[in-house]
Amino acid sequence: MSKKFWTTGAIAxxxxxxxxLAGAALxxxxxxxxxxxxxxxxxxxxxxxxxxxxKRGSFDLTGFDVKVSGKKVEFDVTxxxxxxxxxxxxxxxxxxxxxxxxxxxxxxxxxSPPGLNLGFAEGNEWNKLVVLSPQAPGRVKTEVEAKVAxxxxxxxxxxxxxxxxxxxxxxxxxxxxxxxxxxxTWGYQVAIQSNxxxxxxxxxxxxxxxxxxxxHRFGGGTDSDCDPHVMDILAGNGNGTPDxxxxxxxxxxxxCNPDGTRKSGGAVKMVYKKK
Ligand SMILES: [Ca+2]
Ligand SMILES: [Ca+2]
Ligand SMILES: [Ca+2]
Numbered sequence: 001m002s003k004k005f006w007t008t009g010a011i012a013x014x015x016x017x018x019x020x021l022a023g024a025a026l027x028x029x030x031x032x033x034x035x036x037x038x039x040x041x042x043x044x045x046x047x048x049x050x051x052x053x054x055k056r057g058s059f060d061l062t063g064f065d066v067k068v069s070g071k072k073v074e075f076d077v078t079x080x081x082x083x084x085x086x087x088x089x090x091x092x093x094x095x096x097x098x099x100x101x102x103x104x105x106x107x108x109x110x111x112s113p114p115g116l117n118l119g120f121a122e123g124n125e126w127n128k129l130v131v132l133s134p135q136a137p138g139r140v141k142t143e144v145e146a147k148v149a150x151x152x153x154x155x156x157x158x159x160x161x162x163x164x165x166x167x168x169x170x171x172x173x174x175x176x177x178x179x180x181x182x183x184x185t186w187g188y189q190v191a192i193q194s195n196x197x198x199x200x201x202x203x204x205x206x207x208x209x210x211x212x213x214x215x216h217r218f219g220g221g222t223d224s225d226c227d228p229h230v231m232d233i234l235a236g237n238g239n240g241t242p243d244x245x246x247x248x249x250x251x252x253x254x255x256c257n258p259d260g261t262r263k264s265g266g267a268v269k270m271v272y273k274k275k
Pocket of ligand 1: 035036037038039040060061062232
């Protein structure tokens with residue numbers, strides 16, 4: 001073999017390595033957030049249902065990653081528990097349901113769909129909502145069409161496939177569905193709820209938070225809908241520092257009127273990757 005051959009081969013290998021590096025850099029673009037461990041208590045005092053399928057940490061968000069690769073965006077939501085599928089949903093998880101609210105630009109919606117009872121602070125309205133449910137996409141779509149306000153339905157994105165593996169629930173959507181712009185500059189909020197196959201009233205497949213926990217009911221809230229029905233959210237800069245747990249409790253603070261309607265609350269904010 002001539003020396004010339006080897007030289008050409010070395011150049012080709014170098015070029016190939018360069019292409020691979022560029023590909024890896026593309027796949028890694030996006031944003032990552034962390035959330036403290038042990039703040040899966042909503043405004044501070046919510047408790048888990050008593051049934052054994054709800055394991056310690058089942059609703060404790062620890063990480064949220066947005067990975068942009070070409071025209072695809074992957075969302076990874078990580079929990080402080082190894083996911084299980086006790087209800088045989090076929091997706092690798094059963095009890096969790098995740099709502100990813102995204103602020104892609106100006107304007108947007110101040111209130112969450114029914115069931116979460118979340119209100120967003122001024123300037124923190126959501127433009128897009130990605131629902132990660134273990135239920136079949138067709139079921140979720142039917143629920144959205146029946147329960148989400150007509151003007152908001154087109155802002156709700158239901159991934160065709162949602163998968164739980166290890167401690168992480170993942171789904172990929174088209175960037176086009178989310179809109180134009182750079183996902184790493186958008187604001188995010190991740191609301192951790194529980195998949196409710198038999199939701200009450202207008203609830204969008206969410207599990208109730210009542211005054212007292214039950215076999216399949218969260219506790220620590222009120223029997224009405226004035227309390228935010230969410231166990232964990234992002235807060236602050238999404239770094240996972242202990243102070244973010246306290247900030248979450250502030251953002252989810254609420255007061256009820258005697259008739260069970262909301263007196264005050266609704267100060268949830270979006271979280272941005274710190275520049
Ligand atoms: Ca957490
Ligand atoms: Ca309630
Ligand atoms: Ca949190």
